[in-house]
Amino acid sequence: MRTLERVNAKVRDDTPLWLFADQLGTHVHGGEHAHRDVLLIEATSALRRRRYHRQKLHLVLSALRHAERDLGDRATLLRAGNYSEALKDFGRPVLVHEPTSFAAERFVEKLHADGLVADILPTPTFALSRNDFRAWAGDRERFVMEDFYRDQRRRFDVLMEGSSPVGGRWNLDADNREPPPKKQRTLEAPKPYRPRENDIDDQVRRDLDAMDIETVGVDGPRLFAVTPDEAKRALTRFVEQRLPLFGQYEDAIMGDDWAMAHSLLSVPLNLGVLDPLDAVHAAEDACRSGSVPLAAAEGFIRQVLGWREYMWHLYWHFGPRYTQKNELTAHTALPKWWRELDADAVDAQCLQHALAGVRDRGWTHHIQRLMILGSHGLQRGYRPDELTEWFATAFVDGFRWVMPTNVVGMSQHADGGKLATKPYTSGGAYINRMSDHCPDCRFDPKKRVGDDACPFTAGYWAFVHRHRDLLAGNRRTARAVSTMDRLSDLDALLEQEADRDRF
Template sequence: MTGRRTPDPLWLFADQLGPHIHSAPAHADREVVIIESTAAFARRRGHRQKAHLLMSGMRHLADGLGDRAQFWQADGYRDALEALGRPVVVHEPSSRAASSFVHDLADEGLVSEVLPNPSFALSRSDFDEWAGDADGFRMETFYRSQRRRFDVLMDGDDPTGGRWNYDRDNREPPPKKATLGVGEPWWPTEDEIDEQVRADLDAMDLDFSGVDGPRLFAVTHEEAQSALRSFLDTRLQSFGTWEDAIMAQDWPMSHSLLSVPLNLSLLHPLDVVGDAEAAVRDGSADIAATEGFIRQILGWREFIWHLYWHFGPDYTASNELDAHTPLPDWFHDLDPDAVTAACLSDTLRGVRDRGWVHHIPRLMILGSHALQRGYDPAELTEWFRAHFVDGFDWVMPVNVIGMSQHADGGRMATKPYTSGGAYISRMSDYCGTCDYNPKRRIGDDACPFTAGYWAFTHRHRSRLEANHRTARAVSTMGGLTDLDALLEQEAHREVF
């Protein structure tokens, strides 16, 4: 009589840390293998605080799983798997490079099975069926299909409240005060594991970007649940109104700060949107605020994940606007003191100090600046991946190449997203203290965003004129009497 075969261990990557992965019924009897690879951190430059989050998350999970976990510290993943001496099961990693590596390990017998990635609501096969042979996509269409498929904010066949999208209710400028005055976000309490992570990072001879700082994001399932609960209880109601606003003295505002725990797979997206929907049903949050939050999770995040795979490996080489300017040193170095424009300086400071700013500084300050100046989109994509604590390989290509830089020619966004200083003046509190005047496009006090907007419009006038969403800007540019002087000024601008 033969005994029951011991199942192969489950190998978890650093962004596969949630119980819906390691404690799913199919894995209940498996040992868990967690490998902290020095080579993985050394391979590409990254933010110091991102390295801390990844290491802390893996070590906290190993500690929490106790005897069930085997925690390995090795130069590379293959070294640890060879030393383990048993094949492992693994879920599909979140990047093409890691996926190719895992399949190579399977060919070598070190991996016995590669399972689908369980960290998104929609499977890749279901997305492929939905997408068909289409080449261009719009998020709103995808988002509505997601709502129907998963029955989120639906009343039968109709959207709850009668509207699919409350975006027009969520674009208010910041109030005339220093902070929103809402409840503090949930903050983690560092422990002995974090202390050891920090000591080990200090000892590594690696070129991290950014600066060290207190851990700001959840790295365990329990912490992530606390962060989610705090957001739903204290800040969801005020999230929607000022979703697109920026406040210099209140960087978190009412944002959830859940991108890190979601991207570490500490929470499943359907659990997050289910809890948010419950807030509408019980009357603790209104539909406009909650729909805006759910759209970020069930719509945008899922959309970006699937387009990363669907568009293929050549997508990052897209450069429809023929942008080839190298990123300047001050941008690479996250040096806010080298920048005069208050909005750009403070945003760089946020990236340096915490590896995170919310979606509007990413798109309408960092991205808009890069678009106006013609920064190379592939280099910019890698910059965002490296310096943002939630910036994994799958996150940034479509966000940067498609949405921010329009380098894919419109495969996922209908127009380039850029603006003059008037938008920043309306949606932030930066301009009142800035040396530049958002109304000025010529002279020493000319706002680089205002002047840059018209230089960009002139450079791409033929393309913009053919797009009904941007044709008016080209027409307006034709009435500028100082256009030649502006173009000469911007061609030689060295100070931002």
């Protein structure tokens, strides 16, 4: 990482630091920058650029305004039509950390050329620097998360005993990922940390009402940490009380338990108010002190040090055109009920609950994103570029960098398998095993054809049929094709799914 010694010699030590809304942590503006003035900008153009979830706009504004309050005399918060206007008004060139998207990077480079930005520093909101990732990637064509993750563990010396992983295994997935407990409506995990709203949140709510911005989803209480202090409390509460259940039920879905044992830390991590290595070390310390099982700590560390970093770096590595990839030639426009988050228009219980979670909180947990919402989009051939935009705007933790690899790569397999070795989708049997939704549903997960045919079961076979050549050529999916070939009611199923307009 470039440090201040190497920053352009013309940049004075008192040059102020401009922070984007996803760079608000003490690891960004503290340390060697602790003496600097800080510029924060609320740009209306950024709020109006897309149709965001109402609660996402709230979180971003609340984070910026809390940062202004917490930084006291160091901070200037400017409200302006756009960033360039604000920088001109501010009147002094600023330092800025590399922003987190291609578009913002181009913009900041132009500001640098125009003299409004004095220098651009590396982003400190991820553990591994972009240069180190480039060196790691070399000329690889295919990427395997497990290789990356093991190198991250070694590099940052996390859960290691010398050169070996603690406990002798790198991956404890086999001990995790259980179905939901039977005879319970919720996981009965201690409740997640919930920030206390204050006068700043009240004002944000009033301002958003007055701005008359077009949004999706409903307003609701602030559920996620937006300051370094809140993030610390959220992390401590998670590690002490909820992490023990995290790994075990990481892939389970319960209708009456929206948070399960997930950390709810993606918002503070993506706002840059929580240092990812602090989250990783907290989980490791809890494990080493014996208060958290190794499988739970490893499962969480894999998410933060593995998946999150991997998705960030591959965003840059795959380049700006990756979002346009559509190797499965999926051309169905997103239906209106989906775009409007109209969960009441949906009968399928698993899909209804996931969509209601997006509408009510702008958040669902990972397995709902991947195996319900993403899987539905994949089966129905929704356009990956529209889905990418949808996830980026409808989710409170949806920032530009995080979407393409998660949606185009992981969830829609639209990159032809650069990121994931097989498409992630399933029939109702998997959802029935991993959730408690099916008994309450008007569809039957075992039925492929008929009025009560499960849209995921039938959709799965229709998907396998549509992509039979691709799937037959992949040893991880070839069996699905041979099973499909033996289905006696395949023609009826395909006709039924071609006409299905309600889920």
